Amino acid sequence: MADKRAFAQFDVGYLDNPKIQEILDAGPYAVLMHAASILYCAQHLTDGKVASGHMQRKVGGTAADTKVLIDKGLWHLPGHDCEHCPDPEEGKVYVHDYTEHNRTSDGVKRASQAGKRAAAGRWNKDQDDAKGNAQRMRGASKPHSAPQCAEDEIAMPREKERERETTEAKASVPRKRAKRIPEDFAITETMRAWGRENTPTVDGPQETVKFINYWQAKAGRDATKLDWVATWRNWMLNAKERQSGNKPNATENARSILQMGRDLQEGALFDGSGTNQPAISQGSFGG
Numbered sequence: 001m002a003d004k005r006a007f008a009q010f011d012v013g014y015l016d017n018p019k020i021q022e023i024l025d026a027g028p029y030a031v032l033m034h035a036a037s038i039l040y041c042a043q044h045l046t047d048g049k050v051a052s053g054h055m056q057r058k059v060g061g062t063a064a065d066t067k068v069l070i071d072k073g074l075w076h077l078p079g080h081d082c083e084h085c086p087d088p089e090e091g092k093v094y095v096h097d098y099t100e101h102n103r104t105s106d107g108v109k110r111a112s113q114a115g116k117r118a119a120a121g122r123w124n125k126d127q128d129d130a131k132g133n134a135q136r137m138r139g140a141s142k143p144h145s146a147p148q149c150a151e152d153e154i155a156m157p158r159e160k161e162r163e164r165e166t167t168e169a170k171a172s173v174p175r176k177r178a179k180r181i182p183e184d185f186a187i188t189e190t191m192r193a194w195g196r197e198n199t200p201t202v203d204g205p206q207e208t209v210k211f212i213n214y215w216q217a218k219a220g221r222d223a224t225k226l227d228w229v230a231t232w233r234n235w236m237l238n239a240k241e242r243q244s245g246n247k248p249n250a251t252e253n254a255r256s257i258l259q260m261g262r263d264l265q266e267g268a269l270f271d272g273s274g275t276n277q278p279a280i281s282q283g284s285f286g287g
């Protein structure tokens with residue numbers, strides 16, 4: 001079950017949190033046990049459920065430390081009254097607000113499946129099944145939208161702030177600096193829909209793998225783009241043209257010229273190196 005890339009989220013202010021400070025005063029082992037429980041749940045994808053005795057043994061804590069964590073509301077016993085957290089099964093505790101800050105097992109599975117689909121699926125297969133990949137990958141760990149209980153919060157408001165900033169930055173792509181292709185570049189549902197509409201005959205996943213390989217292997221400023229999705233769309237249009245023997249019909253021609261115009265407006269085709277070489281010309285290296 002252990003995933004070498006598994007991670008848990010800790011607020012950088014974790015040890016300065018007033019509640020954690022109180023517990024530190026009472027005894028550091030309880031804090032260690034709390035941290036251990038978060039790490040354990042993240043490693044084993046237990047969705048916040050953990051055996052308190054296991055955590056005691058792991059760090060050398062005692063039943064008294066467990067009681068401190070329960071009294072302070074950081075761990076919940078079955079039948080607890082925190083309205084944000086589900087009940088653990090008998091014999092376990094639930095780490096307060098765990099899924100608010102960390103990945104659920106479902107979310108991890110879905111993200112992994114979405115990645116596989118992007119590599120192996122085809123445009124017209126699994127349409128319904130694939131719906132909403134991108135949102136799920138991003139929003140997987142948000143099981144409820146209730147406001148957090150502020151006084152109980154061992155939370156990471158800054159983490160959320162950063163998430164929001166990232167999302168907003170993505171919404172205003174043209175202002176961004178040219179960057180190399182993101183390591184996690186993958187077909188989102190929006191891209192899939194665009195592909196079905198504009199390049200239905202192209203094997204999207206296979207072309208996307210070529211696209212990623214090409215740009216990952218390429219060095220220098222030519223390999224930085226302002227908008228990788230726009231670059232990808234151009235690649236797909238080129239792939240379609242190659243299929244039809246480099247003789248796109250008038251409609252296709254008009255459409256790709258229209259698309260180029262749109263991309264130019266978005267500032268997507270230029271890589272910022274001053275050569276004004278449209279990215280669309282790069283596509284012919286891909287196949």
Ligand SMILES: [Zn+2]
Nearest residue numbers: 082085096097
């Ligand atoms: Zn709770």
